[in-house]
Amino acid sequence: MEGRMKTGFPVTVGLLTALISGCASSPERQISDLGESNPVSIAIRESSPVKVKMEEPSQLSASTESPTKQVSHEQAEELPFAEYEIPLLPGSGAPEAHQQTAYSLSDLESLAQANNPTLIQSAAQVEASRGAAYQAGLYPNPVVGYASDQIGIDGTAGELQGGFVSQEFVTGGKLKLSRAKWTQQVCIAETNLSAQYTRVLNDVRIHFYRTLAAQQMVSVHNQLLANSEDNLQTHKEMLNLGQTNQAGLLQAEVDLHRARLKQMAAQNNLEQEWRDLVAMVGVPDLQCTTLKGSLEPTTEEYDWSSAMHQLLENSPEIVAAWERVQHDEITVERERVQPIPNVLLNVDFGHNFETNNNVAGVTAGLPLPVFDRNQGTVDQALADLNQSRANVKRLELSLMSKLSDKYRDYRTARQHVETYRSEMLPKAKEAYDLLHESYKRRRAPWPEVLMAQKIYYDLQAEYIMSQLQYHESEIAIRGMLLTGGLEVPSAPMSGGHIDAVPKPR
Template identity: 35%
Template sequence: MLLNPAAEVVPLPPVEIGLTLDQLEATALASNPSICRAYNLVAAARGNWVQVGLKPNPSVGYEGQQLGSGGLAEQHGVFFGQEIPTGGKLRLNRAVAQGEILVAQQQLAAQRQRVLTDVRSSYYRVLVAQRQVGLAEELIEVADEGSRAVEALFKASEVGRVDVLQSQLESEQAQILRQDARNAYEAAWRELAAVVGVPDLPVQTLLGDPAAPSHELQFEATLSRLLATSPELSGAVADLQRARRAVERARVEPIPNVTVQGLVNWIDNGIGGKPDGGVAISVPLPLFDRNQGAIMRAEREAAAASYAVTQTELDLRSRLAPVYEAYANARNQTERYRKTILPAAEESLELTRKMYGIGETNYIGLLTAQRTFTQTNVNYLDAILRLRQAEVAMEGLLLSGSLGSNGESSSATASPASRGATAPQLRGPGR
């Protein structure tokens, strides 16, 4: 009797090989140079915070007087000096610098979101391009099947040479469609590799379903989330706070700093060579320059920063409107294609094939059904991509264009959905 009988072997599910969206995002966050650039700008702002709060260095030097008196009244000494900032200038310097750090941090957050948005957008472009290649292969099979049917009927003298030529043309168009799909896939992959920050990323399968159902987004909820979490708006608020602190700093600038000097003469021949010393305290008199221009400038910049907050909020509302419109249209289209149009196009093609086989319709009818089936599937993939890109744009807080010249391209025209981006174009045969 076996005390430890062998356990029943349970087959493991097949493991899919390919890249996931999470893997691509992690790689991009580590490799995209725009994030490294923004991170270093934050570090630079922190360095500035350290510098502007440092006290002035003291001064030291030698002082000699009455040097031409033949030793009768010569004085030799060492002096020390220190400027003492007043009015809380150093504290306010750091308050302004802290505001600059907050602005830089929001710019870093915005840049990080731009990278994620670009990766997700390119990811769906590649996924849809993968589907397009598969669709093109299916369309070749459809065209070849039609060609075989026509050849059989031609040999039976039931159709003319024109039908044979038309079927051959359809097969050639399907071949062109497949090559276009492959080219579109390669272009989408190159774009993805650049955004991820690995230009030589080898071509491989991406895991995911671009047509997977998603939760419906509502405009008001999306707008509320955008206004609450947008780093653009947070950055504008941080810049307003910085500008207000700059006003405070400008207003204390006229308060004179105190300069204290001390002198020690180790030899004063005027008093028999004995040591003596002296003290001097000085302050500038703000009679003419009371920092009037700088105060005015700081106040106007603070007012401008306040308007910038309102402008940014309105800009976000304006940019969201066309993106949500594109989303709503694409969502409606994908649902109709999936539930009604695609099944109808497939059934129409099957029925037309049967009717053509028994002579109840001519080749023009079959050709029309094939082209309708082709274009319907092409349009469906196009709608899927527009839906995903609109979702990505809204979930990405309307931030995109991470590899722009300054890394801050984020207008509605920069987002894939709002600029009317569509799937890499696959045109049905004969269109």
């Protein structure tokens, strides 16, 4: 009896060791080696539940030789080092995904130029200014009327029965200056129209890249969710084998719930970004679809001096500010000639029934600028001119300050993108490869492989956000800091006392 116990104990220990070894190294989920060659799209697979079942010693041999019901982590899952492209969720009543069209940035820009209502508003301001400029240079209409005098004298029709014609003759070049002033407003309105086009295109580009980034973030969070599911299943196996405790399993469940919430938040963000994009384009009923594009930087790096020079030379806001200065200079000249009196000529004609003769008369007059020489309006025009000149300097300094913030974001984002692309992501990928190879040689536990995979996906998410920040700042710099594609376009000039007259001047 004692001999049989001594002999059976080592055998039992050996059988238990073999069982534990088989359970820990024969799972059914597979992870393949990291691919270096071509970008790959993420495909999410459902993880089937894995149950750990302890076999009886008599069935152990047959169990280990039969096809495994557990996972095998001998292949490494391909960690995508590429752009993600997944379809957006279709709206209610939308056609199937295979019937949808993928939109590129140029497609959306064309739609925005044809449908954004602020472009129609800004173009209408140009036409309104042209109408005002035409009206301001028109000559006053003559006045024609009936004239009579002493009707019924001596039983006659009167001394005079006839008519008159009156005409005001404008002097001092007032009409020419008025038309020049309002023509300058046409130039301002055209500059504002160009700026509004830039605002719309900038906002479309920004929202395009935000939606594209959100589209890719959904794919990353899908992979992180699959990683958390694998981690939870691994902890269940480890709990059955006594390699972890209940606290570790609960933490894995919490991590899975967090990953699921982040995945849902990423999907909600994608839908919200799509709605913002189609609103900016001006086609709110545009069906959700896949966006075609890349977040990788494609332009050469800006330096501060060239970015600042481009902004000060080409900014429509500064161009419009200088045009307002010219407008106010013309306004000063126009108000200075306003006191020059216009000549009012009146010609009357008719028949004198008292003398039975045809008669005519001429009167002419002009106002004398004795008290009102328009001096107050001239002072106002000069003050407006000083404000316009100061506004140019203020605008340049304001744009310089805004550009400084955007250039900081641009440089920071570009540094992040280059570091993630050339250093962090390749090293995280290599770390995963090494850990997975160590796992296959029984030198590293599977949870460490999953952690390396999670770190890589987390870095991929950070990389996408850095790319987005790069594009947002780059578009702002290249687009001369113009945003507000759905805001009401500003008027060429703000109204005031000078313009509050029945006829533009």
